[in-house]
Amino acid sequence: MNEWRESAVGLGLVFGTAGGLVISLLFNFPSMYGIVIGSIIGYWIGLFVSIRAMKR
Secondary structure, eight states: OHHHHHHHHHHHHHHHHHHHHHHHHHTTSOHHHHHHHHHHHHHHHHHHHHHHHHHO
16 A cells, blocks of 8 residues: 555656646746646645545
């Protein structure tokens, strides 16, 4: 179960970073901020999903 939790957080980081990069390119602000904000949001979403899955 621990591997699943780590992979959910990792996937959240990857998709959050990619999403932040795309959003920063669309709204024309520095990509560094998009990557950082996207990875933070992706980490929290992945963590939330993995904790919720562990409770089941």
